[in-house]
Amino acid sequence: MKLNTKLVIIMMSLLVIAILTLFAMNQYSQNDLVHEIQESSTEVSKAIQLSVEDLTSEADDQSSRLTEYLKGARDKGIHEINIIDNEGEIINSSDPAKVGKKREIRKLEKGLRASSLRGVAGSSSMRPYDLVVPVIVGDEQLGYVQINLLLDNISTIQHANFLRRLVATSLVFMLGIFLTFYLARRYTRPIHRLAENVKRVSAGDLSVTFPVETRDEIGDLAESFNEMVGKLREREALEKRLYEAEHLSKVGQLASGIAHEIRNPLNYISLAIDHLKSDILSDCSEQRRKEAETLTDKIKEEVRRANYMVLNFMNYGRPLKLRITTFAYPHLVEKVVPLLREKLDEQKIAIVTDMPDDLPPMQADQELLRNCLFNFVTNAGQAMHDGGRITLGARYDGERNVFLLTCTDQGKGIAPEELDKIFQPYFTTKEAGIGLGLAITERIVKEHGGEITVASSLGEGTTFTMVLPQKV
Numbered sequence: 001m002k003l004n005t006k007l008v009i010i011m012m013s014l015l016v017i018a019i020l021t022l023f024a025m026n027q028y029s030q031n032d033l034v035h036e037i038q039e040s041s042t043e044v045s046k047a048i049q050l051s052v053e054d055l056t057s058e059a060d061d062q063s064s065r066l067t068e069y070l071k072g073a074r075d076k077g078i079h080e081i082n083i084i085d086n087e088g089e090i091i092n093s094s095d096p097a098k099v100g101k102k103r104e105i106r107k108l109e110k111g112l113r114a115s116s117l118r119g120v121a122g123s124s125s126m127r128p129y130d131l132v133v134p135v136i137v138g139d140e141q142l143g144y145v146q147i148n149l150l151l152d153n154i155s156t157i158q159h160a161n162f163l164r165r166l167v168a169t170s171l172v173f174m175l176g177i178f179l180t181f182y183l184a185r186r187y188t189r190p191i192h193r194l195a196e197n198v199k200r201v202s203a204g205d206l207s208v209t210f211p212v213e214t215r216d217e218i219g220d221l222a223e224s225f226n227e228m229v230g231k232l233r234e235r236e237a238l239e240k241r242l243y244e245a246e247h248l249s250k251v252g253q254l255a256s257g258i259a260h261e262i263r264n265p266l267n268y269i270s271l272a273i274d275h276l277k278s279d280i281l282s283d284c285s286e287q288r289r290k291e292a293e294t295l296t297d298k299i300k301e302e303v304r305r306a307n308y309m310v311l312n313f314m315n316y317g318r319p320l321k322l323r324i325t326t327f328a329y330p331h332l333v334e335k336v337v338p339l340l341r342e343k344l345d346e347q348k349i350a351i352v353t354d355m356p357d358d359l360p361p362m363q364a365d366q367e368l369l370r371n372c373l374f375n376f377v378t379n380a381g382q383a384m385h386d387g388g389r390i391t392l393g394a395r396y397d398g399e400r401n402v403f404l405l406t407c408t409d410q411g412k413g414i415a416p417e418e419l420d421k422i423f424q425p426y427f428t429t430k431e432a433g434i435g436l437g438l439a440i441t442e443r444i445v446k447e448h449g450g451e452i453t454v455a456s457s458l459g460e461g462t463t464f465t466m467v468l469p470q471k472v
Helices: 003-056 062-076 152-202 217-281 285-316 328-344 368-384 437-447
Strands: 080-084 088-091 112-113 129-137 141-147 324-327 350-354 362-365 388-397 402-408 449-456 460-467
Touching: 003 062, 003 080, 003 141, 003 152, 062 088, 141 324, 152 217, 217 285, 324 328, 328 350, 328 368, 328 388, 350 368, 362 368, 368 388, 368 402, 368 460, 437 449, 437 460
Parallel strands: 350 388
Antiparallel strands: 080 088, 080 141, 112 129, 129 141, 324 362, 388 402, 402 460, 449 460
């Protein structure tokens, strides 16, 4: 429901409530007033009837009858009853002190008139009223009946009804004020929150999400805001990917050029070491030859490691070209392990395999997959400072038609907050690392149409799994 519709409904509801309340109060007041007038009229009629009976009766105890009657009639506004003959003498009265007094007939106005008296002791009326009724029997007028009325009851009823209407109107007004404050708080609070979120977004925080709680204009505004923030997130992610792609492209080109230039002196150093070992060291003494061989082996290993890093740079900076061949994965493992055996033996790390004898041959780029194995084993060895075991496993899932190639170590593990970053280029936790090994490995696996997963526990070890489809 729209906000305008809600406001109109609320205002119309308040108006209807106010009208119905005032109508009900007015109807109640009228009924109360009519009832009181009816009772007062009945008492006046009884007073007139009693007065006529007294005027036409010859008994002498009529004054006591008026006095007794007046005791119950005072509550209905009848204060005093006087019976006056044609000469103006009060011949009977509810006030015995007035019997025998004279009234001027000419001044007696027939009907209901305001009394000349300014009030009666003990009465709260502003002014009493006199009702003068002539008594005529046949063609003869016997006298007059004068009834002094106090309209206190009617005034009290009118005053009470006024107070009721005032209270009802005040309650409706207070209800309107309460609803106004409620609506103001209900609809301004989400607007303030939305304004705060807009400030956060303008400051660069795109994690803001505004909850959609209503289906009115504010809800539409919240949906538009969330849609805007979502598009800003997409744009930021796209810009970030474009920047990274451009940056990596430039770095890859630079790295490829530098690596190509570095490989030449590395090859020369490697050849020079081989020449030293084969020709020059043979002329040295046994002790000097062993020391020189140890030194040349270490130089050779460092050259090999540097050459491997250069190859990583070169491979990452150029597009991959797969050369698919059919081979047995255990044979590939047998070629990789000896290259790393000496370094792993120094670290007291053993390599074991867990592969079935009936593992079918696989179709992949043998050289690129060799690089993947080399990266896994090298990283595993760097994570195992106290020695341990690296397990290279393989199995074939016939239902999915994929190979599951695993590398499990017993190293220090990977922190949970770093699991999502380990495949990012140039991300590394090692001081001497360049952060391209796993990035290149993931790229090779994806080029084969597969995927790579990792499971790690701190202090227990890490397992990398390559899922490679079997080419048909």
